[in-house]
Amino acid sequence: MKPFKTLVVSAIVAAATLASPFAAAHASLKSSNPAANAVLDAAPKEIALTFNEKVEPAFSSITLTDASGRTPAGQAKATVDEADPAILRLALPPLPAGAYTVGWAAAGRDGHRRKGEFTFTVK
Numbered sequence: 478m479k480p481f482k483t484l485v486v487s488a489i490v491a492a493a494t495l496a497s498p499f500a501a502a503h504a505s506l507k508s509s510n511p512a513a514n515a516v517l518d519a520a521p522k523e524i525a526l527t528f529n530e531k532v533e534p535a536f537s538s539i540t541l542t543d544a545s546g547r548t549p550a551g552q553a554k555a556t557v558d559e560a561d562p563a564i565l566r567l568a569l570p571p572l573p574a575g576a577y578t579v580g581w582a583a584a585g586r587d588g589h590r591r592k593g594e595f596t597f598t599v600k
């Protein structure tokens with residue numbers, strides 16, 4: 478019985494050791510500007526998303542949609558900040574009042590693409 482038990486314990490330790498760095502390496506959203514559920518007096522000129530780590534430009538994006546699900550005309554593509562590659566930015570065209578949904582996708586060092594969304598409102 479002893480060899481079997483030792484094998485099981487080793488397998489659990491190996492699995493835990495392998496799993497933790499991957500979990501820690503996922504890109505996750507730390508903060509945003511505008512903040513989630515913000516109600517703004519003036520339309521924002523850009524969306525800035527701050528992640529816990531550097532994100533890969535090729536696999537990271539921001540999509541803004543209005544209340545009817547349309548992307549506002551003149552919307553650019555998100556870019557990774559040159560000075561701080563953990564920040565993803567999207568320059569915005571002038572936005573009329575209304576509710577907006579920010580959809581994002583980002584991949585960090587380990588290549589796993591994570592997605593999320595939040596909303597904000599322009600008064």
Ligand SMILES: [Cu+2]
Pocket residue numbers: 499500502503504587588589
């Ligand atoms: Cu990952």
